[in-house]
Structures are given as structure tokens and as C-alpha cells.
Amino acid sequence: MPTLRHWAERHPDKIAARIAFGDDEISYRELDRRANAVTQLLMWMGLSAGDGIAILLDNDLRYFELIWGARRHGVYYTPVSTHLKPEEAAYIVRDSGAKVFFAGARFTDAVKALAADNPHGCTIFTVGGGQEIGLDYAKELGKFDRMIEIPEGPVGKDFFYSSGTTGRPKGIKQPLFANLRQAQASGDWVRENFGFDDTTVYLSPAPLYHGAPLRFTMxxxxxxxxxxxxxxxxxxxxxxxxxxxxxxxxxxxxxxxxxxxxxxxxxxxxxxxxxxxxxxxxxxxxxxxxxxxxxxxxxxxxxxxxxxxxxxxxxxxxxxxxxxxxxxxxxxxxxxxxxxxxxxxxxxxxxxxxxxxxxxxxxxxxxxxxxxxxxxxxxxxxxxxxxxxxxxxxxxxxxxxSHMIISGGVNIYPAEIENCLALHPLVADVAVFGVPNLEYGEEVKAVVQLRDPSRATPALAEELMAFCRDQLSHVKCPRSIDFERELPRQENGKLFKHVLKQRYLQPA
The missing domain is CATH 3.40.50.12780 (ANL, N-terminal domain)
Known part of the structure; x- marks a missing residue:
């Protein structure tokens, strides 16, 4: 089955990945070489199959060499969101049990938070300069400038954490791939349904620390x-x-x-x-x-x-x-x-x-x-x-x-109401959830982001509720609508409803 080495030999000078509208790009030959060096670095650090690394980088092509290097050595890799607070990022590194943490130079605060509480003795590498704490990734990787043959064995796999919409984020872990054939077969559904092949030019507009962007670029x-x-x-x-x-x-x-x-x-x-x-x-x-x-x-x-x-x-x-x-x-x-x-x-x-x-x-x-x-x-x-x-x-x-609203014994699903409100020409985004109601247990609340925030008025809220009543059963319609300038969404589109719901915990 085709491997990174196969493509490096078949078209070594072809661009494997590039940053849009920038000068940063990497060929298959160079990616293969650098991934081989990463594998050697992990071996030198004493990592074995089943161990883990964590990565905190902006959208950076070094993501790919780190992941390919980890995969070749049978190591789990945990991408960490660049939008987490320092202690939140450090928590994920600690909880994952990562033995090595690769962090971009601008994430000094997260590195310090981990260094202050590092029970597993995780080794820290700073990527891209700013060596206040940890080892210089470029310098250490440069020690492995000769390609070596990597023995076949288990293939490393991503180890993502949930977005933590309730409580601490949870790591989601699957067994390692037993071999390269099993690893390649896991992506057959992508190739078969979407037609990925060596002519594909894939645009990834989202952060690589999210599951879909990283997996589809891989x-x-x-x-x-x-x-x-x-x-x-x-x-x-x-x-x-x-x-x-x-x-x-x-x-x-x-x-x-x-x-x-x-x-x-x-x-x-x-x-x-x-x-x-x-x-x-x-x-x-x-x-x-x-x-x-x-x-x-x-x-x-x-x-x-x-x-x-x-x-x-x-x-x-x-x-x-x-x-x-x-x-x-x-x-x-x-x-x-x-x-x-x-x-x-x-x-x-x-x-x-x-x-x-x-x-x-x-x-x-x-x-x-x-x-x-x-x-x-x-x-x-x-x-x-x-x-x-x-x-x-x-x-x-x-x-x-977990989003279902039970009002007076009736099950109400917010997505249907959100889809309805999204049709209104003044609405840019919407979140619907249940809030306490003494008589019915819960009632339907909508929070709306308008295309023009200056249009937010009680009269418009009434207009939007009437808009819902024209299309949905009245039991499903919001009892009240509030306006926000921007709803709390991640770049992958997922909405943090718990952030909004916290404001409405007292019974109406």
C-alpha cells in the first residue's frame, strides 16, 4: 500500500503541503526526511509504541512531520487547541500522559503551566524559537540528519480531546493500528466516497488541532x-x-x-x-x-x-x-x-x-x-x-x-427550532436550549445573533417568535428571545451552549 516513502520516491519534488498565500511549503522528499528525523528523536527520547506526544501549534507545516514521525513509531499524538487557557492546555498534556510536548514559541504561558506541575516528567520542546523553557526543537531535530530504516510495527494514531462542553475535556482513545495495512484501510471510506487520490488538492480552512481538518489533510x-x-x-x-x-x-x-x-x-x-x-x-x-x-x-x-x-x-x-x-x-x-x-x-x-x-x-x-x-x-x-x-x-x-428540552412532558429538539429561525433574513446565528420553568419544568429559550446588531429590539424578538409560530407547533416555539452580538462557537462550528445556559439557571 502507498506510504509517505512511496510518494517521496515517486514524486519527490511535488509539494505535499503549503500554507495558503505564504512562502511556507514542503515537498514529499523533505517531509519524508523530516518525519524520519522525528521518529529518531522519539526513539532517542525513549518512547515506545503506545506512548504519546502532545502538540500545541498554530496551523504550521511542522504538524505533519511530527505526526508522520509519531505514526511511524507507533506513538499517539494529541493536538491541543490554541485557544485554551494555559492551565487548560497543560491539563490535557498531563491527562493524556504525553511524554513529549511540542509547543510553538508563542505558547510560553502554557509551557510554564505544564512545567510548574509536570508529574510525568514530560519533556518540553519549543518549536520556532523563544527558548525560555525546554529544548530547541530545530536544534535537536538537526542531530538526526541521516535517514534510517524504521522497523515495521504498530502505527500511531490521533488521541483527541473533546471540547469540554461539560466539565473537563475527555480524551478519546482507540487501539493503535496493528500495522500499516490496517492504518491505510481506515481511510478507505474517504477515498472511495470523496475520490481522494494523488491528483487531489485539498483546502483546509480550519485549525489543524480539530479532528476533521487534521484527519483529512492526513x-x-x-x-x-x-x-x-x-x-x-x-x-x-x-x-x-x-x-x-x-x-x-x-x-x-x-x-x-x-x-x-x-x-x-x-x-x-x-x-x-x-x-x-x-x-x-x-x-x-x-x-x-x-x-x-x-x-x-x-x-x-x-x-x-x-x-x-x-x-x-x-x-x-x-x-x-x-x-x-x-x-x-x-x-x-x-x-x-x-x-x-x-x-x-x-x-x-x-x-x-x-x-x-x-x-x-x-x-x-x-x-x-x-x-x-x-x-x-x-x-x-x-x-x-x-x-x-x-x-x-x-x-x-x-x-x-443532552440538548433535548422536556417541557410539560413533551420532548422538544432544539435543532428544528434553530433551523427555522436561521431562515429569517435578519438572523446570522441562533442557539436554542431549555431554561427552568416552575410550571413546565423547562421552557424554550432562543438566543440570536443578528446580521445587524443595531436591529435588536423587543419588537424584533416578538417578530421572530411569530415567525416560528407560523412554521412550527406552538409548543416548540421560544417563550422568549434574547440577542447577543456573537454566539460562542468554535472554529469547527460547534456551539458552546453551556456558556449561554449558565445565564439562565434561575427558575423563571
Whole structure:
């Protein structure tokens, strides 16, 4: 099966990855050489298969040499969010048990937080200068300037942490790949459904510390293509990158679609997108009307997939299938889907229940209770989503179990209300959740981000509630609407609802 070494030998001077609109790029020959040096560095540090490293970098091409080096040595690699507070970043490094921590020069505070409480004796490398604490990565890597043959063995794997929407983030860990063939096979569904090969030019507009951007850039490199990484998403720059680099594949989240569609018509028409053959979106629910607008603009190249960081299963759906199964996230392409009621009985078509996959296994690191709660007696696993299958086996998600509102004994799923409000021309973003109500237990609250914040008035709140009542059952409609200048979302589109809910904990 093709490996990094294979591509380095087949087209050594081809660009493996580059930073969009910058001078930073790396060829397959150089990436292979530097990854080999990283493996030697980890061996010299005494790491063995099953040990771990942690990485705290901005979107930096050195991510790829570190990961390939770790993979070759059978080492787990944990990307750390660049937006965490220093102690939060240090917590993840400690909790993961990482033996080596590679941190960018600007993350001195996180390095100091780890150094102040470093029970496992994690070795710190500073990447990119500023050697206040730890070893100089460039200097140490330079000691391994001769290529060596790496013996075959287990293949390293990512070890991501959840975003920590309730309590501390939890590590999500799967068994290592037993060998290179198993590692390559884990990406077959990406190549088969989305057509990744050595002609792929993949645009990654999101941070590499997120699961999907990092995994899909790695699939691009496994396939011999070229990854184009943006340092930060900007709508018009993304279109310019597609034109300049002749991008064939890309990945987005719905908030990026909102911003792309918000560009003036003359800006959207300015760029040649003819190379663009596959636009993939995931990570957060996409309002159907928003997706229809993207299809109308980009054509039948829009694909969607659904999978969690747990990788216990996955679905995907093409434009053609979505247009005949509007709102679906597709059929299973990894694992088998089961929809179960609260008594673990399997439900029939269009009956809403908990979504389970009979697929790959995982554990929540250092949390056996949460791991046990994710399983049933058959060994199937759930990540907390709720939905149903139609007669053709297409999955429709209604919401997450933890987001469900129970008002007067009625189950209400916020995603349906959010999709409704998102259609209003004045609404830029919306979050719906339950707040305490003495009579009904909970009531529906909506918090809205307007396209023009100056329009926020009580009268507009009443107008938005009436807009909902025209389209939804009244029991589902918000009892009140508040306005925020910006909702707390991650770059991957996921909304921190708990941040908003904290303000409404007192009974109404």
C-alpha cells in the first residue's frame, strides 16, 4: 500500500503541503526526511509504541512531520487547541500522559503551566524559537540528519480531546493500528466516497488541532495529493485559494457557508472555481435551506458526512442523494446504524431514538464510567445523538440527547427550532436550549445573533417568535428571545451552549 516513502520516491519534488498565500511549503522528499528525523528523536527520547506526544501549534507545516514521525513509531499524538487557557492546555498534556510536548514559541504561558506541575516528567520542546523553557526543537531535530530504516510495527494514531462542553475535556482513545495495512484501510471510506487520490488538492480552512481538518489533510498526504492550509478562515480568501491553487477538494462547517453566502454577488463571481470537484461539510448541523443555497452556487459537488471524534461509525451523502432525502446525513459508510429506544429496543423507520453504531471501539481516557455509559449489552456505542432512519436506510439527526428540552412532558429538539429561525433574513446565528420553568419544568429559550446588531429590539424578538409560530407547533416555539452580538462557537462550528445556559439557571 502507498506510504509517505512511496510518494517521496515517486514524486519527490511535488509539494505535499503549503500554507495558503505564504512562502511556507514542503515537498514529499523533505517531509519524508523530516518525519524520519522525528521518529529518531522519539526513539532517542525513549518512547515506545503506545506512548504519546502532545502538540500545541498554530496551523504550521511542522504538524505533519511530527505526526508522520509519531505514526511511524507507533506513538499517539494529541493536538491541543490554541485557544485554551494555559492551565487548560497543560491539563490535557498531563491527562493524556504525553511524554513529549511540542509547543510553538508563542505558547510560553502554557509551557510554564505544564512545567510548574509536570508529574510525568514530560519533556518540553519549543518549536520556532523563544527558548525560555525546554529544548530547541530545530536544534535537536538537526542531530538526526541521516535517514534510517524504521522497523515495521504498530502505527500511531490521533488521541483527541473533546471540547469540554461539560466539565473537563475527555480524551478519546482507540487501539493503535496493528500495522500499516490496517492504518491505510481506515481511510478507505474517504477515498472511495470523496475520490481522494494523488491528483487531489485539498483546502483546509480550519485549525489543524480539530479532528476533521487534521484527519483529512492526513488522508490527502496518504493519497499523494497536496494539502493547502489556511492560517485562518476568511471567506473571500478561501475563494481566492481555490482559484490560485486549483483546489479540487475542500472541507467546511455551516458557519463558513453562512459567511461565504454573505459575500456580495460581485465578489462571489470574481473567482474561478472550476477546479473545485468536491466540497465536504460536517461537524455541526447545517440548515437545509443554507445547504440548498450552496448547491445552487457550487453545483452538485457538495458532500456531507457525519462522524464523531470517537470514530465509532460514519455516514456520508452526495448532493444527488441529499436532494431526494433532504435533511439526511446519509447512509452508514463505517459501521452499522441502530436506532434504539430507552429500553434498548430497535426502532423501525422514522421512529426517533438514540443513534448507536456497531463499529470501531473507543474509550474515554481515565473515565471508565463514561465509557460504560456509551455502550450497550451488544457492544454498540453511542455519542449521544438522537435521530431516525428512513425506509432507504438514510439517517436523519434530530439533536443531541443532552440538548433535548422536556417541557410539560413533551420532548422538544432544539435543532428544528434553530433551523427555522436561521431562515429569517435578519438572523446570522441562533442557539436554542431549555431554561427552568416552575410550571413546565423547562421552557424554550432562543438566543440570536443578528446580521445587524443595531436591529435588536423587543419588537424584533416578538417578530421572530411569530415567525416560528407560523412554521412550527406552538409548543416548540421560544417563550422568549434574547440577542447577543456573537454566539460562542468554535472554529469547527460547534456551539458552546453551556456558556449561554449558565445565564439562565434561575427558575423563571
Amino acid at each position: 488522508r490527502t498526504l496518504e493519497s499523494g495529493g497536496t494539502a493547502v492550509v489556511m492560517t485562518k478562515f476568511a471567506a473571500e480568501q478561501a475563494l481566492a485559494a481555490i482559484e490560485r491553487y486549483r483546489v479540487t477538494h475542500s472541507q467546511w462547517v455551516p458557519t463558513m457557508f453562512f459567511r461565504l453566502l454573505g459575500l456580495p454577488d460581485e465578489v462571489r463571481a470574481r473567482y474561478d472555481l472550476s477546479s473545485h470537484a468536491c466540497a465536504i461539510h460536517a461537524a455541526a448541523p447545517c440548515p437545509p435551506e443554507l445547504k440548498e443555497q450552496m448547491i445552487a452556487w457550487w453545483g452538485p459537488i457538495v458532500w456531507e458526512y457525519y462522524a464523531g471524534s470517537e470514530r465509532n461509525g460514519a455516514t456520508c451523502i452526495s448532493t444527488a442523494d441529499w436532494l431526494t432525502h433532504r435533511g439526511s446525513v446519509g447512509r452508514a459508510c463505517v459501521g452499522t446504524i441502530h436506532i434504539l429506544d430507552e429500553d434498548q429496543n430497535e426502532l423501525g423507520p422514522r421512529q426517533i431514538g438514540d443513534v448507536y453504531f456497531d463499529g470501531p471501539t473507543f474509550v474515554y481516557h481515565n473515565d471508565p464510567e463514561k465509557t460504560a455509559r456509551s455502550r450497550n449489552a451488544n457492544g454498540w456505542s453511542t455519542i449521544g445523538d438522537v435521530g431516525y432512519l428512513d425506509e432507504d436506510g438514510f439517517l436523519y439527526l434530530t439533536d443531541r440527547r
